[in-house]
Amino acid sequence: MADCGEPDGPGNKDDITRSKNEGKELTKEEKQRLRKQKKHQKKQKERKNEKGPSETEKDKTPVSLLPPPQPVATQKAPSALPAPASAPIPVPASAPFHSSPAPSPADKPAKSKAELKAERRARQETDRAAKQPGSSSSGIKTKVPLSELNPVVKRLPEHVQVDDPAVVKRLAKKLERQQIPLRSDYGYKVSLFSHLHQYSRKAPLTQLLSIPSTVIHPSIVRLGLQYSQGIVAGSNARSVALLHAFKQVIRDYTTPPNEELSRDLVNKLKPYISFLNQCRPLSASMGNAIKYIKKEISNIPSQCKEEEAKTKLLTCIDRYIEEKIVLAAKAISKYAIEKISDGDVILVYGYSSLVNNILCEAFEKSRKFRVIVVDSRPRLEGREALRRLVQRGISCTYVLISALSYILPEVSKVFLGAHALLANGYVMSRVGTSQIALVARTYNVPVLVCCETYKFCERVQTDSFVSNELDDPDDLMVTRKGKTQLENWQDVSSLGLLNLVYDVTPPDFVDLVITDLGMIPCTSVPVVLRVKNLDQ
């Protein structure tokens, strides 16, 4: 019981499991009655607040697709109470809001919600029927992941709401519950970006506190540190590292007694994801990978034995990496090589594993071209790309981004990598990419973006401010001729350093996007997303 994962809602859970083991139905019924009372109280409060706030309440607690049999069970509590073993778990206070037959104010959203609820109920019943000797579910989910059925507002991630003290407090409480240390912001933040975190690389998360391994698996701790120190960087690299770490977690996982693997493992992953988020905000590709894993885990049938389930999950993850990253890279290279002709002068920016892959393969297929690598401070990732290309024997030129206007008249094509492709066609990539696309457009040089489909994301964004990442501001300092101009920037109150990580490129600067599904224009991203969703 003790190693059932994080101590969510300790009181209720312990009661339930205890009562389950001791067979005290009465206490459970009492508990459920109490809960029903709370439900009613909540409904009354919500009726008082009428329509508007009721909408926001709904928004705050969207329902998940993953089968929570709890709401159904609580409703049918009086009738369907067989052996204590199959007793359902008490719902979180928020869930009854959804599960109640909703005689709430008769406005349209409520009505459609009722319909949706009916559907969900039916699905849950079938699930429940399938899992007869099932067990009580795992801990209470206080933060449920997004639902596809809820078409209204998606919940805004916490890491872009740093200026809202309520959100920050909520996050701190959640992390405390999960026993993860909270990382504090560093340095003076430019007012335009006060809604984002700004961490210092010199203060990693694990410096002050040690994290017990029962809370977070050590490979995840290592991964988090690698992210925060910049050792593992780049969209693909981070996703692959994440998936490998999760494979290790799954290998070391044992289902606690009276728990179901499909539900417990998902809950185990939650504090890991919070921790990784604290180390470095998750990228879109990592988000998609996590969604996939969670879906696979929850689709494991309950009668599956543990070993079998684990091997199944491991093969799923391997297949994901193979399909979405490795094979996708091969497909993209195949398409991209058609676009490279002999005598080309190709410009690349920074280090993109995919673009490097394309260039190396094109060189192996004996295309004659030369490469211009553009780099920028403070990350200077282009040097890594330069090293790899020079090792292959490709003739390269190297400039900084400020020399772009000088070098562009020589260029025939620009190949850029992407961190994510947003649903409105904007390309989110390393800061500086939009500049390159802008100047290339002025000189009429075609810009081609290469991106795998697993990086496509349903978010929309029009500028680089609302959702971005702030890196350590101390990186901007430079020592030239023994003098560091900005050495004491912290002491000067009116001086701020801004180290952005990402920016968004408008679709009119991009001529073509090469994906594993083919070559599409930037504006076709939502089409691809829709097709993918239908497939899955």
Place this chain on the structure above:
Amino acid sequence: MPGADKEADLTERIEAFLADLKRGGCGTGPIRGSGETARETTALLRKVTAQARWSSAGDLMEIIRKEGRRMTAAQPSETTVGNMVLRVLKIIREEYARSRGSSEETDQQESLHKLLTSGGLSDENFRQHYVHLKANVIEAINELLTELEGTTDNIAMQALEHIHSNEVIMTVGRSRTVEAFLKDAARKRKFHVIVAECAPFCQGHEMATNLSKASIETTVIADAAIFAVMSRVNKVIIGTQTVLANGGLRAVNGTHTVALAARHHSTPLIVCAPMFKLSPQFPNEEDTFHKFVSPHEVLPFTEGEILSKVNVHCPVFDYVPPELITLFISNIGGNAPSYIYRLMSELYHPEDHDL
């Protein structure tokens, strides 16, 4: 002999100046700012006028041209030197014309009519000797020096006309003129400045520290973030190394990107440049326009193994075409880029354009 001593002294000073110019162009920015260079050049030319032996205006012009050629050859990218030489030549012509009694206006412009009718006038050989020519010329050069000393203040005085409160202003690298401009406005208005650091020399850092010391809210950004941040910028105010004859700029590298980003967001681009930076050159071929410095700044020698196999470029200047510029602010006021060619004809005589 006192005369010989003075001449030796003069040549010594000229040599020292040339050496300074040659050394100053190592890419981290000149050892002295353009204003100082202009003043030193003018002072030197005044000395040449005072001490060299000449009897007529033509001789003096020959001497000045010779020295001017040597000085511009020492550091071709430092155009203020050449500009000052041209100014002094124009002063000599004017003073000569005034001594002769003819009005100044007739010699000013080249027009088609003049070319047809007065073919003889341009054969002016400046051979006549006038007693007071020397004194007049030196006096005029002194006036020029006074003007040069006041340029930064003149420009800074116009700051309040262009900056309102709560603005976000972007600038690139380091320009003493822009620094004075912004500091003057900051005395009365509150605004925010974003400085692009301008790698690899990172002169933007110095600019930012100076501005923040004057209690201006400053933010330093990397060059790569220029476009990302531009959507929130209200104005872009930059300095330049040279203003070309067509109204374009030869400015520090990265300025063209800033200008393009400003045009994309329809943000006005204001250039603060004193008149002595106006040069009669046009932006012709790439070879003469660009100046390169050691690629060590871009890819240091610590990356030795790849350094030998890669081409590394480190250009210092960028060309910004006149259509991207909204306004020039100079010591004589604000001008549109399309007006620059007229200003040029007021400052320099067309025959002197090729030294």
